[in-house]
Amino acid sequence: MSTVVKDTHHEEHPSGIMRWITTTNHKDIGTLYLWFAMIMFFIGGLMALVIRSELFQPGLQFVDPQFFNSMTTMHALVMIFGVVMPAFTGLANWMIPIMIGGPDMALPRMNNYSFWIMPFAFSMLLSTLFMDGGAPAGGWTLYPPLSLQTGDAFPFLIFAIHFMGLSSIMGAINIVATILNMRAPGMTLMKMPLFVWTWLITAFLLIAVMPVLAGGVTMLLTDKFFGTSFFNAAGGGDPVMFQHIFWFFGHPEVYILILPSFGVVSAIIPTFARKPLFGYSSMVYATASIAFLSFIVWAHHMFTVGMPLAGEVFFMLATMLIAVPTGVKVFNWVTTMWRGAMTFETPMLFAIGFIIMFTIGGFSGLMLAITPADFQYHDTYFVVAHFHYVLVPGSIFAIMAACYFWLPKWTGNMYPETLGKIHFWLSTFFVNLTFFPMHFVGLAGMPRRIPDYSLQFADYNMIASIGAFGFGFAQLIFLYLIIKTIKGGKKATDEVWEGAEGLEWTLSSPPPYHSFNTPPVIK
C-alpha cells in the first residue's frame, strides 16, 4: 500500500517546530494530542502524589489545607480535561480517518486550532497555582457559593474552561463531519469499527453538553463580577441550580470519558481472541442507549441536596437502567473471548484488566445509584474509589491498551513486550492497592477532600499512599517504553497482530503521511 504516496505535496510540510505548529495533518495532530496528554498525565499525577503524601498519615504534614484543596481540584481538572479527553481525541485523530478509509480529517485547519488551544488553556489554568489566593480549591465541580470565594484565579479558571470547551466542541464537530462525510465508498455506518462508532456518539455528547458547561460557568462569572443572582437565594436564584446545570454537563461528560474506551476494547478483544466481536450491532445500540440515558440521570450526583421525592426516585431508577446496556457490553466482550484462541500480549492484558476493573467500578456505581444508600456514601471515599475505578483502570487503561495496540503501527517498531507486561502488572497491582482500600474507609465514613482524618482510617490510607507512589513510578516505564519504541526496535509488519482486522492494518507501518489518497475497496 505504500504506492499510494503519489501525492505531489506529500513532503511539503515545513520541518522543525513549524511543522508541528502549522500542521493540518491528522497524524501529526494526533501525535501532538497524545504527547500533550502524556505531559499532563505526569503533572496531574504529581498533584495526586501531593494528596497521597499528605494523607499518608493522619494529621497535617506537608501542605496546608487550602493548598491540599487546590491539589484535589486541579488534579481533577487536569486529569479530565488535560489527559483523558485529549488522549482520546489524539487517538481519534490518528485512527478515525484511517479506519474509515478517508484522506484526512474533514476540517484540517480547525483540527489544528482544536489542538493548539490546549497548551494555552492549560497554561492559564496552571498559572493560577502562583496567584494571590491560590489555585481554585472549591472542587472541580465549581459549586457556588464556595467557588465564588476563589481569589485572583477565578476569572482565569472560568476562561480556561471556556477555552477548553471551545477546543472540545471544534474537535467534536470535526470528528462528526469526518465520520459522516469522509468514509470510503462501501464503508456503511454499520461496517464502521466500533472505535469510530463510539467516537461518533461521544462527539455528539460533547457538542451537546460543553456549551451547557460554558453557560453555567458564565453565570458564575457574572454572579461574581456583574452582580447577577443566578446562584444567590437572596436574589431569587438558587445555588442548587448550578449543580443541576453542572451535572447536566457532568454526567454526559463522564460517558465522554468512557465511551471511546469501549471502542478501544472492542477492537482489541477480538484481535487477541481471534474471533469476531460477539455482537456488533448490539454494541452500537448499547452505546447509543448509554448516551441517551446519560442525559436523564444527572441528579444522582445530588441525592443529598434536598430534591423532591419524585426527583430522587426518577433519577435512581433511570440511573439503574444504565446497567442494562453496560451489561450488554461486558457480556459481549466476555462472550467474544469464550473459546477464542487467546494470547495475552500487553494490549490484551490491559483490555482484560479494563473489563474486570471497570466492572468493579460499575458495580460500586450501581450501589451509589440507590438513593437511600447514597445518603450514607455521599461525599465519602467510597465515591472516590468508584470514580477512580472507572477512570484509572477504566479510561486510562483503555488509553494505554490503545497505545500498545497501535504503537507498532504508528512508529513502525515493536515495543519491548516484556517491559510492556511488567508495566501492566505493576500498574494493575498498584492501582488496586491505591483504590480498593478507599472502598472500606469510605463505607466507614471517611469524607473526601479533607487533608486530615480520624485515626481508625490510618492503615488503609497508608496502604493507598504506597499504592499511589507505586502506580506513579510504574508509569515512568510507560514513558521510557514509548520513547524507546519511537527510536527503534524490531520492525513491525503491516498487519502487526495476527488476528487484526480493519483498514489500519492494510497500510504500511508506519503509515504514509497521507493515508488513503485513493479510497480503499471495502468488502
Next chain:
Amino acid sequence: MSDSGSYYIPHGSKWPIIASIAVCTAMVGGSTLLNGNPSGKYILFVGLALIVYMMVGWFSTVISESEEGLYDAQVDTSFRMGMIWFIFSEVMFFAAFFGALYYVRAYSLPWLGGEGTGLATNTFLWPNYEAVWPNNANGPGEIGGDFKVMGAWGLPAINTAILLTSGVTLTWAHHALKEMKRFQLIIGLGLTVLLGAIFMYFQALEYGHAFNDLNLNMGSGIYGSTFFMLTGFHGFHVTIGTIMLLVILARCIYGHFNPKNHFAFEAVAWYWHFVDVVWLGLFVFVYWL
C-alpha cells in the same frame, strides 16, 4: 463520499496558532481587568485586535480558496456539517440560560415563597417573602431595589416584527441568488442588514429605558439576571450575525457566489434564522408570559 484524492487538504496554516494566542491574550487581559488591575484593558485590547486580524486573515484565506475552486462537493458537505453542528452547540448554549429561567420560575422562586419542600425555608429564613414572577423576582433580599418589569408590547413586539421581516427579506435574497438576479439579491441582503441594525438600535433604546426609567439592570435579582443574560447574549449574536451578513453582502457586490455554489450565504442564513428563533423564545418566555 470520497472521490479519489480530490478532497482539498490545506497545507500548514499559521491562522490557528495566531487564533490561540489572540484568544488567550484577550482572556488573560479580561481576567486581569476583572481582578481590578486597570492595565488589563490594554492586554484585552491587544487580544481583541489580534482576534479581528486573525478572523479577517483566516476568512480571506478560505474565501480565496473557495473562489479558486479548490473546494469540491465533498468539502462543501464538510462545511455544511460543521455549520449545522456549530449551530446545534449554540442552541445548547442558550438552553443553559433558558433552563436557568425555567428552573427559577418553576422551582427556586416558588420554593423561596414557601411552596412544596420550601415551606421551612420560607418560614424560618424569609417569612415575609411572597414569590410573584416577575414583580417580586428580585428575591427575598430585594437585591437591586424596586424595579419595574419590561413590557412585551412596546419595542419588543416591534423588534419581533423586525426580525421576522428580516427572515423574509433574507429568503427573498436567497431565491434571487438561486435565479441569479443579482440586483434583487443585493437589495434583499441590504434590507436584511438594515433590519438587523434597526433591531440592535431598538434593543439599545430598550436597555436605556430599563436602566433609566425602570431601575432594571443585571443586579435586579434573578429577574434582571435572566433578562439581561438572555437578551444580552441574543443581542451579541445578532451583532455577529449582522457582521456576517455584511461580509456576505460585500461578497455579493464583488460578484462572488453562483446558484450552485454559495455555501457561505446559506451558512449565514441558517445562523440568522437560528438567532431569529431564539428571539421568538425570548419574546414568549422573557417578555410576554
